[in-house]
Amino acid sequence: MEIYLSNEFAREGPLLLAEARAKGRYRTAQRVFESLKPEQVVDEVKNAGLRGRGGAWFPTGIKWSFMPKELKGPSYLVVNADEGEPGTFKDRRIMEKDPHLLLEGILISCFAIRAETAFLYIRGEYRTAHDVLADAIAELEAAGLLGGDLFGTNRRVNVVLHRGAGAYICGEETALLNSLEGRRGEPRPKPPFPAVWGAFGRPTSVNNVETLANVPAILERGSVWYKAMGTPLAPGNLLFGVSGAVERPGCYELPLGTTARELIDKHAGGVRGGGRMRAFVPGGASTGFLPPDKIDVPMDPESLKKAGTMLGTGGIVVIPEEVSIVDAERIFSRFFRHETCGQCSPCREGAAWSDQIVARFQRGEGRREDLALLEEIMRGSKGMTICVFPDAFAGPLATALTQFRGEFERRMAPAAPAATSEPTTHA
Amino acid sequence: MPEAEHPEDFVAGLRALTTRYPKKRGAMLPILHALQERRGHLTPADLRLAGELTDVAPADVYSVVTFYTMFRMRPAGRFPIGVCRNIACWVNGSERITATLREELGIAPGERTADGRFSLAEVECLGSCGTAPCLEIDGRYFENLTPDKVRALIAELMSREPEPARAAR
Numbered sequence: 001m002e003i004y005l006s007n008e009f010a011r012e013g014p015l016l017l018a019e020a021r022a023k024g025r026y027r028t029a030q031r032v033f034e035s036l037k038p039e040q041v042v043d044e045v046k047n048a049g050l051r052g053r054g055g056a057w058f059p060t061g062i063k064w065s066f067m068p069k070e071l072k073g074p075s076y077l078v079v080n081a082d083e084g085e086p087g088t089f090k091d092r093r094i095m096e097k098d099p100h101l102l103l104e105g106i107l108i109s110c111f112a113i114r115a116e117t118a119f120l121y122i123r124g125e126y127r128t129a130h131d132v133l134a135d136a137i138a139e140l141e142a143a144g145l146l147g148g149d150l151f152g153t154n155r156r157v158n159v160v161l162h163r164g165a166g167a168y169i170c171g172e173e174t175a176l177l178n179s180l181e182g183r184r185g186e187p188r189p190k191p192p193f194p195a196v197w198g199a200f201g202r203p204t205s206v207n208n209v210e211t212l213a214n215v216p217a218i219l220e221r222g223s224v225w226y227k228a229m230g231t232p233l234a235p236g237n238l239l240f241g242v243s244g245a246v247e248r249p250g251c252y253e254l255p256l257g258t259t260a261r262e263l264i265d266k267h268a269g270g271v272r273g274g275g276r277m278r279a280f281v282p283g284g285a286s287t288g289f290l291p292p293d294k295i296d297v298p299m300d301p302e303s304l305k306k307a308g309t310m311l312g313t314g315g316i317v318v319i320p321e322e323v324s325i326v327d328a329e330r331i332f333s334r335f336f337r338h339e340t341c342g343q344c345s346p347c348r349e350g351a352a353w354s355d356q357i358v359a360r361f362q363r364g365e366g367r368r369e370d371l372a373l374l375e376e377i378m379r380g381s382k383g384m385t386i387c388v389f390p391d392a393f394a395g396p397l398a399t400a401l402t403q404f405r406g407e408f409e410r411r412m413a414p415a416a417p418a419a420t421s422e423p424t425t426h427a
Numbered sequence: 428m429p430e431a432e433h434p435e436d437f438v439a440g441l442r443a444l445t446t447r448y449p450k451k452r453g454a455m456l457p458i459l460h461a462l463q464e465r466r467g468h469l470t471p472a473d474l475r476l477a478g479e480l481t482d483v484a485p486a487d488v489y490s491v492v493t494f495y496t497m498f499r500m501r502p503a504g505r506f507p508i509g510v511c512r513n514i515a516c517w518v519n520g521s522e523r524i525t526a527t528l529r530e531e532l533g534i535a536p537g538e539r540t541a542d543g544r545f546s547l548a549e550v551e552c553l554g555s556c557g558t559a560p561c562l563e564i565d566g567r568y569f570e571n572l573t574p575d576k577v578r579a580l581i582a583e584l585m586s587r588e589p590e591p592a593r594a595a596r
Contacts, residue, residue, distance in 0.1 A: 074449070086513040086552040124460070124497045125553055127566025160447055165456055165495035168551065182455025182481060184494040200449040243515040243556035250557045285514065285552075315556065317514050331514050335551055341494075 002229065004217040005210070005239055006253040008098040014132045017139040020100040026145060028220040029107045033151040039069075041112035045215065048223035049235040053090075054080055054171070054208030055284065055312045057234065057301045066195035067113040068203050075203040077115045078180065078194075079106060079212060081122040081129070082164050082171040085284035086335060087315030090239035091209035093251050095122070095129035098213075099136035103159070105212035107150070108219055110157045113205050117158055121176055124165045134161055168339035172387050173206040175341065186343045187387035210239055230256035234300045238314045242268035245275065245320035257298040263316055264295065276321040279404070283312025285332050286392035288399030289325060309399060325404040326361050326411050329396055333358040336393035347390050350381035354397055366412040374401060433465065433476070441480055451481045455491060459498055467507070468499045496550070504539050504546030506584050509563045512549040515556035520573075524560050525549060527574040531581045544585070 008015045020026070032041060046061025067075055079102075083091040094102055106118045122130050137159050140146040148156040162180055164170050170179045174188035177199050198204020214236055218226050227235045234256040240263050243249040247269030254263065260280060264270065271277050279289040282299065287309045290297070297303055301311045319328050333355035340351040354377050357370050378398060381390035401408065441461060444454040458480055462473040469492060471485075478488045492498045510516075510525050525547075529535060532545050539546040555561035558570035562577075569580060 083554050084552060087515060087556050088552075089554045089556050089558075092554045123554070124495075125550075125563060125566060128568070130566075162453075163456060163460055165460065166497035167495050179456065180453060181450065182452035182483070182491065184491055200453065202449070241556060243559060244518045249515075249559070281514065317518070317556065319514075319518060323518065328514065328518075331512070331517050335513060338551060 001255065003237070003253050005094070005101070005213055005237060006251065008101075009093055009251065011097055014096060014136070015098050015100060017100060017136065017143060020098075025100050025216075026104055026107075028216050029104050029111075029145075030151045032108050032111055032219055033153045033155060036111075038112050038114055041108060041219065044223050045112070045218055048218045048226040049233070050211065050214055050218060050226070051234055051301070052208055053210035053214070053238065053313070055085060055286075055310075057311065060207065060211055063195070063207070064109075064113050064205055066193065067115075067205055068195075069114070071114055073202060074117065075113060075115045076199045076205075077106065077110050077113060077118040078173075078177065078199055078204055078206045079118055079120040080171065080173065080176055080206050080208045081120055081126070082176055083126070083209070084123055084168045084171050085286065085313050085315065086332070087241060087243060087281055087284045087317040088313040089241055089243075089315070090251050090313070092126055092129055093239070094209055094213050095126070096132055099133050100140075101213050101216065102133075102209055103136055103140060105215040106159060107145075107157055108215050109205075109207065109212055111155065115205070116156050117160060119160050119162055119180055119199060121162050121164060121170070121180055123170075124163045130161065130163060137161065167341075168335075169341045169387075169389065172389070175387070176206065177204065184341070186341045187389075189386050231298070231300045231302070233302055234311075238299070240299065241313070241315035242318070243315070244281075244318035245272040245277065245323075246270065246318050247272055256300045257303070259296050259298055260290075260316060261295045263299065264318060268316075268318075271318060271320060277318050278321045278323055279319045279325060279328070281315075281317040281319070281396075282307075282309060284315045285335060286310070286395040287312040288396040289319065289328070289403060290399065291403050308402075309395065324411075325400050325407045326358070329400040330355075330358050330362045332396040333393065336389075340389060340393075344385035346381035346384040347393075350377045350390055351393050353377055354393065358397070361408050361411040364411050364413065366408060368412065370412075371401065371405070371408060432472075433462075437461075437465075438476070438480075441476075445480060452483055455481050455483065455488070456495075459488075459492060463498060466502075467505070468502050470500070502539065502543070505544050506564050507546045507548070509548045509550035509553070510536075511551070511553045511555060511559070511561045511563075513552035513556075515552075516560040519559040521560040523574055524562065524572050524577055527577045528562075528581070531578060545581075 042064045050060045051057045167185045169175045170185040172187050175185040179185035194204040230236045237253050238256050240252045252267045277292050297307045304311045337351045337355040340347050342348045378394040441458050444457045445451040458477045474488045475485050478485045536547050536549045560572045561570045
């Protein structure tokens with residue numbers, strides 16, 4: 001099994017430019033700039049079957065092919081480094097340890113979509129990663145690997161680092177664009193899609209950090225090599241996160257389609273203290289809870305869809321047996337209530353009401369009709385808003401209610417009162 | 428900091444940020460970050476200045492500032508502590524971390540110590556799930572925490588002068 005994303009993760013500080021070049025970094029970018037056409041890069045990435053690692057799994061080459069081929073003004077690459085899905089910490093690792101892996105991916109991707117500027121939008125809390133990237137960009141500028149006349153080819157690329165300021169919704173690509181433009185991070189109605197009307201009204205491709213970090217290897221080794229890893233529909237390796245109640249939490253690079261069992265038991269050393277798990281979150285908060293009997297699910301988009309959820313970011317969180325799913329779901333419902341941008345009523349109200357109702361169960365005051373009410377809130381908000389945020393808050397809620405319904409029933413007030421009467425309280 | 432206005436070269440630096448974007452307004456978040464670094468929070472005068480530099484009305488700037496959790500218009504502590512309360516940290520004992528901080532500092536989340544040295548907040552996922560539980564102070568992460576490590580950290584910060592504000596980049 002080959003590793004091409006996490007080679008430098010064990011190091012103390014970041015891999016600096018001199019050492020990175022000694023390891024062959026930027027040779028692929030140089031070859032691309034010197035000898036390929038943009039369409040050839042797009043085709044190679046399309047043939048490789050690379051799909052977006054931010055959680056939506058949209059084919060990257062197809063996204064790039066929507067970008068205009070004849071330019072009447074600037075196009076942009078926007079790098080989504082607004083990693084914020086609870087359970088996810090892979091992009092941070094790339095940026096802190098191997099900034100030049102990402103930056104080489106950015107150079108090649110800018111070439112592919114004919115962009116001269118990349119805006120790298122990094123979440124505000126990632127100060128260390130930001131500073132590492134700022135230093136790496138300065139190194140490149142000093143070495144003539146950013147700016148004009150790259151590799152003597154008359155092409156230019158520059159990278160603008162841009163810090164977010166604390167808002168989960170800015171990971172949604174059009175919210176991110178508004179935030180980059182200095183506005184509230186509210187998602188935009190689509191169409192128009194970013195490839196037509198993106199950053200500052202110009203054609204834009206928004207791509208996740210890990211996605212772009214896959215690009216140099218694809219161009220270096222070729223799509224045939226790449227497709228041999230992972231699954232036929234989702235090739236390549238993924239930086240899986242395993243956290244929560246496990247012996248060795250961490251970031252593990254493995255082929256897509258690796259089972260959750262292998263990740264949790266073999267790589268992360270199993271449940272903490274030899275205990276048992278109540279559930280696991282397969283790929284970040286919005287993918288919800290799976291019961292332990294689903295542990296043999298292959299971790300790829302199609303297999304998890306069949307299991308009733310999504311791969312998301314591949315950030316597994318193990319929930320130990322002693323924790324109640326009602327309490328774990330409250331962590332998520334409170335999070336989504338805090339993070340809804342508030343512009344669409346079904347989402348703003350739905351996130352707030354579902355959190356209040358889950359809180360009622362947490363206090364042991366759930367009402368019989370609350371279960372149906374939660375389902376109605378999900379029905380009334382999913383697909384009714386500008387972005388898919390209601391799907392995100394419904395992910396954990398729906399899986400909690402279907403897979404762990406008994407836990408909610410046990411947290412109901414004993415003589416469940418009718419909706420119109422006061423809730424019973426307990427000391 | 429008692430000064431009412433910002434030094435000219437600092438404002439010139441803010442103005443220079445607007446040239447990095449195709450439209451001046453793109454520099455809004457960088458300008459607000461840089462202004463907040465001066466005092467630890469934003470003032471109404473800061474919002475007016477950000478608006479002038481980006482051609483945006485002050486009320487519009489205010490709507491931006493209030494959207495993002497990292498911007499604050501009330502003074503925070505010299506060491507603003509943010510404890511992650513999301514799933515991986517919670518499963519690994521973040522509630523004990525917060526309880527230890529409440530005990531050590533004598534304040535609740537949302538409050539500031541009387542001497543202005545510390546403020547405490549509970550925050551959402553910091554991307555530190557593999558090294559949970561975690562807290563951050565001005566973008567510096569403290570990971571794999573235990574109550575003992577938290578007590579040692581507070582003792583160390585009590586005895587230390589804060590680092591000088593970093594330059595905006």
